Amino acid sequence: MSKMDTKIDLNEGGPAVPESTKWRLDKSNSTILMNEQNVSHRKIIRRWNRLSRLQRSIVYALVVIGATLLILLYLSKVSKDDVNKKSRSALVQEPLKNVSLVIEPVADASVPKKTVVDIESNERPIFTGPKNARQYAVVQSFKHAWRGYKEHAWGHDNLKPVTGMAAEWFSLGLTIVDSLDTAYVMGLTEEFEEGRQWVKNELVFTKNKDVNFFEVTIRVLGGLLSCHHFTQDEMFLNKATDLGDRLMAAFSSPSGIPYSDVNLGARTAHAPEWSHYSTTAEVTTVQLEFRELSRASNNPAFEDAAAAVSEKIHHLPKKHGLVPIFINPNSGHFLPHATITLGARGDSYYEYLLKQWLQTGKTINYLLDDYLTAIEGVRQFLAKRSSPSKLLFIGELSAGSEAFNPKMDHLTCFLPGTLALGHANGLPDWHMTMAEELMYTCYLTYAAHPTFLAPEITHFNLASTTEDMYTKTADAHTLLRPEFVESLWYMYQLTGNTTYQEWGWQIFQGFEKYAKVPFGYTSLANVKSEKPVQRDMMESFFLSETLKYLYLLFSDDRYVIDLNKYVINSEAHPLPIHKN
Ligand code: DMJ
Helix, strand or coil: CCHHHHHHHCCCCCCCCCHHHHHHHHCCHHHHHHHHHHHHHHHHHHHHHHCCHHHHHHHHHHHHHHHHHHHHHHHHHHHHHHHHHHHHHHHCCCCCCCCCCCCCCCCCCCCCCCCCCCCCCCCCCCCCCCCCHHHHHHHHHHHHHHHHHHHHHCCCCEEECCCCEEECCCCCCHHHHHHHHHHHHCCCHHHHHHHHHHHHHHCCCCCCCEEEHHHHHHHHHHHHHHHHHHHCCHHHHHHHHHHHHHHHHHHCCCCCCCCCEEECCCCEEECCCCCCCEEHHHHCCCHHHHHHHHHHHCCCHHHHHHHHHHHHHHHCCCECCECECEECCCCCCECCCCCECCCCCCHHHHHHHHHHHHHCCCCCHHHHHHHHHHHHHHHHHHEEECCCCCCEEECEECCCCCCEECEEEHHHHHHHHHHHHHHHCCCCHHHHHHHHHHHHHHHHHHHCCCCCCCCCEEEECCCCCCCCEECCHHHCCECCCCHHHHHHHHHHHHHCCCHHHHHHHHHHHHHHHHHEECCEECCECCCCCCCCCECCCECHHHHHHHHHHHHHHCCCCCCCCCCCCEEECCCCCEEECCCC
8 A cells, every 4th residue: 555545544434625635634633623723713813804893893793692692591491490390399299198007017817928829830920918018008908998898798899988888780799809819919818718719609690681891801801810820720710711601792793893781691792772882992902811711711712702803903994003982893993083092992902902912922913013003193193291391191182073182081091001011022212201201290190189199080281381280170089090000010110110119109198098988998079179078989990900009019029920921901910921
């Protein structure tokens, strides 16, 4: 290589070198720079000297105006940040004190310190009961609710915990079956055995009575399958198979999209009396359960029928992956221009896309594709920021007009947990950012109220200077729903961030202070009032989901139920992940 070649090589791959500076390439880099700077400085000074007095004054004036504008810009940003900070802190109420709570571990003979059921296969987790004060407190709550139900409503669907009366819905002993695996996970052997005996001796599906296909699938079938998986007790599988056989009537529509109502005794199904339509989230939130039933019973018929629904919906046209909330079981088509929401009637369609993909060992690609497209659709059409604090929330597209409606159901707070689960399984980082921001917004829907409880629906302002969100009186009730604490548990297991435990503890104290009544825990009419009217209803999901998630959230061991091994159905019943 010649000397000349060496000089040219210095600039290889860099920016093109102007002709006039090429001669200096044999000098060191710093000398080149200094020479260039001297030349340009002299040029500037010469040009400045050539300016008239007027021209110089204009330049001075422009510099002063520019500087003033920069200072004003800086000051307005500082004060805006200040307003945002102030309005954010104004959103959070003073946390409740631990007044009447037993927060120290209590000696309790019925709470085992050792393994509940020693399952031989090491494929099953071993639940050894509460390990710290917060877990003990949650176990005490469960025992209080169970005792009240046992004394006043045993064998009925629900307890009215204020008056101590029973309430019927499907006549399937819903509270027992739904909460039995929570007792198991908490290590409550006595309660678990009481429930197991009832299921074995009393639970029958022969009554000539209509039940809701989706509710019975997620609560009863899901509960039985979890109990079977954890205990390997065939009795649970036999009950689940009998129920599954009867529920299959729902798929007998012309399109295969399930009808909403099933008569278990008669093995017939039909649309609800008020409509020809089924609910989209309902027909797409049975697949985890029917698949697990097939795998456990070695009968593919259940999985085939339910999976065909997901495939059919996969092929329907959607708005960037977002689905209307009603679907016709006769035609197999969505109700055009129905509401699009991640709240009531839409929510678990999105949840089960991801969870089915995970349940089948990430082998069914269209489920992942539909999930990714839908979450991108959520980002584009439903995710907005409130004013003035720029809180991220998920709104809805209204029926008919498809206009954006800045309202978010408490149900939508399942989304941060699902997004975090997807991210932990390799989905984009922005899903996790969205999860963290939504988690905070959901927290504020609780922390904004003196009860530290969230309303059923929160409305957001898009242009207010004072108030980001508000609650309408008609939406101010709480059913003690699980979605917020569910997401907290996902976030805690997947990140290890203990802030999520602290938030859960604050909310748990709200339940203790305002919802606890002599026979259990009651739904409340108004979370804005420190003396809320009690609605006298204890939902089965309070025991099945809310208390289970709180118990898992407060565990020092984040992996008591490992999300690498389990998908959790929409009613908090864990089901094993399969290879395909
Ligand atoms: C539960 O029955 C289930 O989580 C369902 O998917 C949605 N609603 C309730 C709890 O809020």
